[in-house]
Amino acid sequence: MHIPDGYLSPATCAVATMAALPVWAVALRRVKRQLQSRLVPLLAVVSAFCFVVMMFNLPIPGGTTAHAVGMGLAAILLGPWAASLAISIALLIQALFFGDGGITTFGANCLNMAIVGSFVAAAVYRLLAGRAPLLARRRVVAAAVAGYAGINMAAFLAACEFGLQPLLFHDAAGTPLYAPYPFSVALPAMMLAHLTLAGAAEAVIAGGVVAYLQRANPALLEAPLLGGAPRRVSLRALWIGVGGMMVCSPLGLLAAGMAWGEWRVEDLQNPQTRQQIAAVSGHLAPPPHPPAGLERLAGLWHAPLPDYAPAFLHNATVGYAASAVMGGGLVILLTAALTALLAARKSA
Numbered sequence: 001m002h003i004p005d006g007y008l009s010p011a012t013c014a015v016a017t018m019a020a021l022p023v024w025a026v027a028l029r030r031v032k033r034q035l036q037s038r039l040v041p042l043l044a045v046v047s048a049f050c051f052v053v054m055m056f057n058l059p060i061p062g063g064t065t066a067h068a069v070g071m072g073l074a075a076i077l078l079g080p081w082a083a084s085l086a087i088s089i090a091l092l093i094q095a096l097f098f099g100d101g102g103i104t105t106f107g108a109n110c111l112n113m114a115i116v117g118s119f120v121a122a123a124v125y126r127l128l129a130g131r132a133p134l135l136a137r138r139r140v141v142a143a144a145v146a147g148y149a150g151i152n153m154a155a156f157l158a159a160c161e162f163g164l165q166p167l168l169f170h171d172a173a174g175t176p177l178y179a180p181y182p183f184s185v186a187l188p189a190m191m192l193a194h195l196t197l198a199g200a201a202e203a204v205i206a207g208g209v210v211a212y213l214q215r216a217n218p219a220l221l222e223a224p225l226l227g228g229a230p231r232r233v234s235l236r237a238l239w240i241g242v243g244g245m246m247v248c249s250p251l252g253l254l255a256a257g258m259a260w261g262e263w264r265v266e267d268l269q270n271p272q273t274r275q276q277i278a279a280v281s282g283h284l285a286p287p288p289h290p291p292a293g294l295e296r297l298a299g300l301w302h303a304p305l306p307d308y309a310p311a312f313l314h315n316a317t318v319g320y321a322a323s324a325v326m327g328g329g330l331v332i333l334l335t336a337a338l339t340a341l342l343a344a345r346k347s348a
Helices: 009-034 040-053 071-078 080-098 106-129 137-168 184-214 219-226 236-254 265-269 271-279 291-298 316-347
Strands: 059-061 064-066
Touching: 009 080, 009 106, 009 137, 009 291, 009 316, 040 064, 040 071, 040 080, 040 236, 040 271, 040 316, 064 184, 071 080, 071 106, 071 137, 071 184, 071 219, 080 291, 106 137, 137 184, 184 265, 236 316, 265 271, 265 291
Parallel strands: none
Antiparallel strands: 059 064
């Protein structure tokens, strides 16, 4: 679901970023008001969790992959405003350092996953949980459905962005300039992956962690409902869980194939991969040459650690795990820097 550079026109990217900006602004103001609370370390651990969980690729029938995002759990623990900020931080580190998602499409990826996904998940959770006690099983079910709904709404929005490109942005001969596939291909390709395994994974994560917290740390589930930050409770178990996920992150390498719509320019030029792309795109082959706009924007940014594979580590498994640790650390550092900046402005 990470849209790379070149798949969306500059106009589409600009509109998506403009839609995301006011949400980020409100989220920053809300976080600023709660800087002395437990929200700050919780924001960091949730952002690191989302970063790592997106590294666990799942094999989708047909030869593509997908992944959970953690948006359901983030919305439940932080509320939708802070959750949108936490996931945006994770997406920024992924784009800048690992080339997972584009720089020009950063606003669109945040709009889809961090903002729309979080707000939909939060709304579904509140609707289904109602006034049920914190320890009620109804909240576990509500969390699972919320995660499933959030990630599928995010995938639907991404599919619409893909499908709009050939309709609105093409040359005089009708050749797409950016994403090459229309709605009729983009919608089923994206939704198949997320209505099945990716959505199920998101539901299991949200429901499973909520069930665990009901037994181990129910205060963390209370804060967003009250509009504030959680009481001074230990986050040790959550940090340990994120650390364990980092160690296990190479399991994400087991899924063969590439996520739909995340092909590189060289993939669109290679006869073998072109056949694979056609097979997962309704047997409709991509254009004979990479779209001009896609080719122009694809090389805009060269991430220092592309594909979570540091060049100085020659073992893919070790490199992937090291990337999880480095990325998680960068997410935590960025969160700390952001909150320090907000604190300085607040005191000023």
